[in-house]
Each structure stands twice: as structure tokens, then as C-alpha cells.
Amino acid sequence: MKADPRGVLTGVHFIDGDHACCEGALAAGARFAAGYPITPSTEVVERFASRVPTVGGTFIQMEDELAASIALQGAVWGGAKAFTVTSGPGFSLMMEHIGYAAMTETPCVFVNVQRGGPSTGLPTLPAQADMMQARWGSHGDYEVIALCPNSPQECFDLTIKAFNLAEEFRVPVMFMMDEVVGHMTEKVVIPAADEIEVVPRKHTHKSTKEYLPYQTNGNPVPEMAHAGEGYNFHVTGLTHDERGYPNMTPQTQDKLVRRLQSKVRAATDRIAMFEEEHLGDAEVAVVSYGITSRVAQRAVDLARQRGVKVGKLRLITAWPFPENKIKEVASRVKALVVPELNLGQMVREVERAAGGQAKTFAVSHAGGGVHDPQEILRVIEEANQCR
Amino acid sequence: MQLSEIRIAGFGGQGVILSAIVLGKAASIYQGAFATMTQNFGPEARGGACSAQLVLSDSPVLYPYVTRPDILVVISQEAYNKFGPELKDGGTLIVEQDLVRVSHIKEGIKVFSIPATRFAEELGKRMVLNSVMVGFFTAITHLLTPEAVRDAVADSVPANFRELNLKAFEKGLEYGNGVLINSPELRGFEAAAVVEE
Structure with a gap:
């Protein structure tokens, strides 16, 4: 649409x-x-x-x-x-x-x-x-x-x-x-x-008599009806069945919560958006996101000028975490450098996904400003010395 | 255009931010270059210290902040005292001469002064002093073409003040061109600026 x-x-x-x-x-x-x-x-x-x-x-x-x-x-x-x-x-x-x-x-x-x-x-x-x-x-x-x-x-x-x-x-x-x-x-x-492509609401095609608000019909994402259209439905934060009614049994909980999780997790690779540069010959990869990715880009350019084989991976999707991409990059480089404006958050996800294939270096910053590109450059050079 | 770091500073209400928007727009929309503008201001609606940082370049701007400005435009004494020392060696200082007393200036800094407030008052509204400064900036720095900046001025101010702002822009531009012509010691700078383009 x-x-x-x-x-x-x-x-x-x-x-x-x-x-x-x-x-x-x-x-x-x-x-x-x-x-x-x-x-x-x-x-x-x-x-x-x-x-x-x-x-x-x-x-x-x-x-x-x-x-x-x-x-x-x-x-x-x-x-x-x-x-x-x-x-x-x-x-x-x-x-x-x-x-x-x-x-x-x-x-x-x-x-x-x-x-x-x-x-x-x-x-x-x-x-x-x-x-x-x-x-x-x-x-x-x-x-x-x-x-x-x-x-x-x-x-x-x-x-x-x-x-x-x-x-x-x-x-x-x-x-x-x-x-x-x-x-x-x-x-x-x-x-x-x-x-501009716009995704419309997944509105149900069923009649008011047939419609069940949380029935999935093979697709993990159910269809919606809106208030005032004649459909009877119940919206609750309690664990609910296909009718939307509270049903607090371990079976219903298991079915519902697993579906809520898997509808996103199963689509991780499809949802993952990232931008990469110079990863072909890279021995060090800088993984960053948001404003830090722009500051990191300057550090990557400076390191390249100094002959360091460094590439960049910018995460546009942070969640669901693009695990497979990190895994793949980690298998090709010796180190991952993760600058972010916190004292170590996404870097732990990167480290987990890398699974020991590459060493992970955090470049932390408590916030209040952006990194000095020289600081990221210093860690890129340190990472380049490893192994 | 090489990467140029610019800081414009004064009091809130002097049109500091709008000046930076006009110049950024001229570069990125009317001249096909890249511009990133960030701003600092206090909680006051007007009267507090206010500064805009503008980075202009031929290639995408990565680092959004100004570290050592190549060009500093100051419209208040407080702004001069605060940001004067940041100016890069050999940089350009542009001041509103009736509002700023320049002192302790480092050797090699090129200083250009304009009585922008007086010009704006002569045009009928003190408020347009920022457009006078923008015109002066355009003439002195040669970073942007007068056409691009003129379009950006016209596009950035309310319709009923468009003509007045354009007049103010022309006044600053003309005065700046005059300053360059009448200052033999600055001709070398003008030539260098043209070559750099």
C-alpha cells in the first residue's frame, strides 16, 4: 500500500x-x-x-x-x-x-x-x-x-x-x-x-461470527479487528486463549508466550538491517549503531589510512539481535571493536554471538557527548595487535 | 569545499540558529554539498548564551560537532570571550563590531568586522542583523555562492519579512566585498579562498 x-x-x-x-x-x-x-x-x-x-x-x-x-x-x-x-x-x-x-x-x-x-x-x-x-x-x-x-x-x-x-x-x-x-x-x-511503501493493519477478513482475535491459522501473527466494527473481542494483559479470554494454565501460557517470542525470533534475519564497509579484507571489525556509528566511521577511515585492515558493521536493527551476521563476521576477523555511549551493553551481545571466534573490545563512554574518534582509533590499533 | 568547521555564537534572540540554518541549507540544498548543524542553548527564550555549530563539506559529514572552528562568527562579547580561544590557528573571526571588542587575538587570525546591528536598524528592523551577518559571511569566506545563500535566506524567513531579509543579506554581502577590496593585506586571503573552492 x-x-x-x-x-x-x-x-x-x-x-x-x-x-x-x-x-x-x-x-x-x-x-x-x-x-x-x-x-x-x-x-x-x-x-x-x-x-x-x-x-x-x-x-x-x-x-x-x-x-x-x-x-x-x-x-x-x-x-x-x-x-x-x-x-x-x-x-x-x-x-x-x-x-x-x-x-x-x-x-x-x-x-x-x-x-x-x-x-x-x-x-x-x-x-x-x-x-x-x-x-x-x-x-x-x-x-x-x-x-x-x-x-x-x-x-x-x-x-x-x-x-x-x-x-x-x-x-x-x-x-x-x-x-x-x-x-x-x-x-x-x-x-x-x-x-513510500506502507504496511496496512492486518485486518481480519472473517465475519463477526467466525472471528477469534488470537487465532493464528498457520501464520504466527493473528489478524485484528477494531472496536466499533461489530466484532466481539476481549483484550487483556492476562494470559489468554484464542478468544482473548483469560485462561491461566501452564498450557495456554506456554503456547502464547512461545508464539509471541517466535513470531519475531524466527524472522530475525529478515528484520536485520545493517550496513557494512571494508569487511572483505578486514582483520578487525568495528560494530556500532546510532550516532556512534558516524564517529566510528571516522576512526575506521583514520585506521585505514594507517594501514590497519579494519572494516565496519553498522547495526540498524538492534533487536532482534542480528546474531547470524555477527557470527559470520566474527568467523572472518580476529577482533571486534564495539564503541557505544554506555558502559557495556550491546558489546555483550556481540561477544555472545561471536562465541569466542574473535576477541571483543568495548570502547565505553558514560554519555554526555560522543566519543573522540582518536579513542576508538586507539582501541582499533590495540585490537589489531591481538593474537 | 574542504571540510569547514564553523561556530556562530551570540545571545538567544539574535537569530544565531537561523543564521546557521540558512548557511546549512545553502550548502546542502542549494549547492549540492553536505551540512550538519547542531546547537547549544540555555533554558531562556532569549538573552541566554546561544551557539550553533555548522560543519560543511563536499563529502558526508561524519563527526557532527565542531572541535576547532575554522571560522568563528560572534555577535556578543560573552560569545567572543567564551569561544574566541577555540579558533583554529590561521582561522577567520567575523564579529559584530559594535557589540564585540576584540582583544588578545592570536597572531595569524584574520579578523573581519561589520556594524551589522546599525545596518539592520537603518533598514528598519534590528531583527534582521543575522541576515546582514550571513551576507557578510558569504562575501568574506567564499565557501558558498551568493545565489545559494540568497535562495536559502528567501526560503527560511517568514514571507512578510522576506524582502527585508534579502535587503539585509545584500547589505552584508556588499559591505563584505567592499572590505575585501579595500584591504590590500587581505587580498591574498581572498585569492586563497577562491582557489580553495
């Missing part, structure tokens, strides 16, 4: 990542957002609030992040594509409802413009320290999808992708920006609406 032209601001713009994310959401068909303002994410919904009435949508500023993160799910069950936007402390408050979205299979997008933490931390400065929270922050076993843009252009492109993945898999998608990407202004090209 092509994008609705009313929401697409076709043209060449010089805007920041937050605004580009908002335009991506509008292009993807989002017509509802609920939010509670928090630096450095507020600009996304600020723009949405002024733009969305022109396309017949709604923005509600809620009383807090708990309310925002559940209001958007009500909108989804009412038939809208919806999202919310927040940063660190607000993301923490949303965890309960991220689990609810996973359990009820509510397709939606949570944008987190990451700032320094823990707690209120550094409101106006960047970090990438919510990467594990994005994956594991809510209780119970579940899977989400998480994407990491590294430019305003990608904030536009990948927000559309985030909405599309949410619809395809009926999962909450975490859009993991950071303060630098959010507040950085660059050229953003917004194509014509007929060049």
Missing part, C-alpha cells in the same frame, strides 16, 4: 532528527500520538501536534508517560496507527505498557530519544544506555523490534520502517534515537507519497 499523500511533506528539507521522525510517522500513516513532554524528544510531538490536525488526526498531551503509553494503545484498537515519544525517565515509566503491547499484540511505536542516565541524568545530552532496557525493560518473556537511526534522513526513513514492522509483526517497535541524532539538523529528502 502507498502512503496517504496528505501526510507526506514531499520535498527537500533542512530539519533535525526529531522533526524528521515526526514526518516519518505522518508519512507512515500515524494519526494519533499521546505524549508527555521530555527533553530531548519533545520536538517530535510538538511538530506532530501542529501538523496532525491538518490530516484529520489527534495528539493528546497526557498527564504522564504511563497514561501516554496506554492511550496510544486504545487508539490502535480503535483503528489508528499510533505512537508515543519519550526519553530516559519517561521510557522507564512506559515499561509496564510496553509489556502490555507485547502481550496484547498491539502494533505501535515507542520513540526513545536517548539521553544520559540513570534517573534524570543529563536531559540535554546524549547516551545509548537504554539499549538493554528497550529489550528487557518490561517483565516476562517477550520480544520487541528496535531500530537505531544515525541521521535525520534515517529518522524519517526508519520511522516509516518502524511502523511497518509494528504492523507486520504486531509488536511494539522501539525507535532508539539519541540526543545528537534528534537535535542534529541535516538535509532530509521526503519522497512522493507513491514512492
Whole structure:
């Protein structure tokens, strides 16, 4: 399906990542957002609030992040594509409802413009320290999808992708920006609406009598019906059967939770997006994501100039973790260097996936700024000495 | 265009951020180059220290921040005192001459001054001083073509102030060209800037 032209601001713009994310959401068909303002994410919904009435949508500023993160799910069950936007402390408050979205299979997008933490931390400065929270922050076993843009252009492109993945898999998608990407202004090209592919809601074709809300029919992702269409259905965070009714037995739990997990895990390679360069002859690979990938690129270029055989692997999809890709790269290089704006999060996943095939080096940073490329270069050179 | 690091600094409300947006837009949209703009500002709506960082290049900009600016544009004394020492050796300093007193300047720094506020007031609105500065910047640095910057100015300001801002831009551009012509010691710089393009 092509994008609705009313929401697409076709043209060449010089805007920041937050605004580009908002335009991506509008292009993807989002017509509802609920939010509670928090630096450095507020600009996304600020723009949405002024733009969305022109396309017949709604923005509600809620009383807090708990309310925002559940209001958007009500909108989804009412038939809208919806999202919310927040940063660190607000993301923490949303965890309960991220689990609810996973359990009820509510397709939606949570944008987190990451700032320094823990707690209120550094409101106006960047970090990438919510990467594990994005994956594991809510209780119970579940899977989400998480994407990491590294430019305003990608904030536009990948927000559309985030909405599309949410619809395809009926999962909450975490859009993991950071303060630098959010507040950085660059050229953003917004194509014509007929060049933008949008995944529509997986709406049921069954009659109101036949429809069972969590019946899978061979496809692990069930079809949806919306409130007010005449279908009877029940949406609950309790363990439920195909009818959506609570059924708290180990058998139902096993069937449901395994399906919630496998519908995403089985598609890991298909969901995985990454960018690679110079990996052909590389002996060291730098694995990075988000804003750090741009700083790392400079370090890779400097190391190449010095004759170090180093390549780069940029993760665009952080979750589900692209294990097979890391495994494959690790089998060809002697070391993996992982710079990130935290004290060691995705590096442990990289190390686990590498399975001892290559040595893993973290280049940690507590946040509040970006790495000095020289620091990454130093670790690349150290990694190049190993074995 | 070689990679150029630019910092524009002043008080909030002087149009610092808009100046950087205009120049970034000129480079990336109207001149086919690459530009990345980041900004720092306090919680105040106006009056607080405010600075924009702009990186221009022929190839995609990777590192988004300015480390040692090649060009520093300052519109307040506080901004000069704070950011003056960062300027790269041999760099270019562009100042609003009635608002900034230049002192302790390192040898080799090229200093260009303009009474931008006065020009803006003569044009009828003090508010357009940033467009005067943008015009002056365009003339002095030769990084961007006047056509590209003119288009970016027209595209970035509210329609009812477009004409006034374009006049302000031309005023700054003209004054800058005059400064270069009338300063024999700076002609070498002008020539070098042209060659660098």
C-alpha cells in the first residue's frame, strides 16, 4: 500500500532528527500520538501536534508517560496507527505498557530519544544506555523490534520502517534515537507519497461470527479487528486463549508466550538491517549503531589510512539481535571493536554471538557527548595487535 | 569545499540558529554539498548564551560537532570571550563590531568586522542583523555562492519579512566585498579562498 499523500511533506528539507521522525510517522500513516513532554524528544510531538490536525488526526498531551503509553494503545484498537515519544525517565515509566503491547499484540511505536542516565541524568545530552532496557525493560518473556537511526534522513526513513514492522509483526517497535541524532539538523529528502511503501493493519477478513482475535491459522501473527466494527473481542494483559479470554494454565501460557517470542525470533534475519564497509579484507571489525556509528566511521577511515585492515558493521536493527551476521563476521576477523555511549551493553551481545571466534573490545563512554574518534582509533590499533 | 568547521555564537534572540540554518541549507540544498548543524542553548527564550555549530563539506559529514572552528562568527562579547580561544590557528573571526571588542587575538587570525546591528536598524528592523551577518559571511569566506545563500535566506524567513531579509543579506554581502577590496593585506586571503573552492 502507498502512503496517504496528505501526510507526506514531499520535498527537500533542512530539519533535525526529531522533526524528521515526526514526518516519518505522518508519512507512515500515524494519526494519533499521546505524549508527555521530555527533553530531548519533545520536538517530535510538538511538530506532530501542529501538523496532525491538518490530516484529520489527534495528539493528546497526557498527564504522564504511563497514561501516554496506554492511550496510544486504545487508539490502535480503535483503528489508528499510533505512537508515543519519550526519553530516559519517561521510557522507564512506559515499561509496564510496553509489556502490555507485547502481550496484547498491539502494533505501535515507542520513540526513545536517548539521553544520559540513570534517573534524570543529563536531559540535554546524549547516551545509548537504554539499549538493554528497550529489550528487557518490561517483565516476562517477550520480544520487541528496535531500530537505531544515525541521521535525520534515517529518522524519517526508519520511522516509516518502524511502523511497518509494528504492523507486520504486531509488536511494539522501539525507535532508539539519541540526543545528537534528534537535535542534529541535516538535509532530509521526503519522497512522493507513491514512492513510500506502507504496511496496512492486518485486518481480519472473517465475519463477526467466525472471528477469534488470537487465532493464528498457520501464520504466527493473528489478524485484528477494531472496536466499533461489530466484532466481539476481549483484550487483556492476562494470559489468554484464542478468544482473548483469560485462561491461566501452564498450557495456554506456554503456547502464547512461545508464539509471541517466535513470531519475531524466527524472522530475525529478515528484520536485520545493517550496513557494512571494508569487511572483505578486514582483520578487525568495528560494530556500532546510532550516532556512534558516524564517529566510528571516522576512526575506521583514520585506521585505514594507517594501514590497519579494519572494516565496519553498522547495526540498524538492534533487536532482534542480528546474531547470524555477527557470527559470520566474527568467523572472518580476529577482533571486534564495539564503541557505544554506555558502559557495556550491546558489546555483550556481540561477544555472545561471536562465541569466542574473535576477541571483543568495548570502547565505553558514560554519555554526555560522543566519543573522540582518536579513542576508538586507539582501541582499533590495540585490537589489531591481538593474537 | 574542504571540510569547514564553523561556530556562530551570540545571545538567544539574535537569530544565531537561523543564521546557521540558512548557511546549512545553502550548502546542502542549494549547492549540492553536505551540512550538519547542531546547537547549544540555555533554558531562556532569549538573552541566554546561544551557539550553533555548522560543519560543511563536499563529502558526508561524519563527526557532527565542531572541535576547532575554522571560522568563528560572534555577535556578543560573552560569545567572543567564551569561544574566541577555540579558533583554529590561521582561522577567520567575523564579529559584530559594535557589540564585540576584540582583544588578545592570536597572531595569524584574520579578523573581519561589520556594524551589522546599525545596518539592520537603518533598514528598519534590528531583527534582521543575522541576515546582514550571513551576507557578510558569504562575501568574506567564499565557501558558498551568493545565489545559494540568497535562495536559502528567501526560503527560511517568514514571507512578510522576506524582502527585508534579502535587503539585509545584500547589505552584508556588499559591505563584505567592499572590505575585501579595500584591504590590500587581505587580498591574498581572498585569492586563497577562491582557489580553495
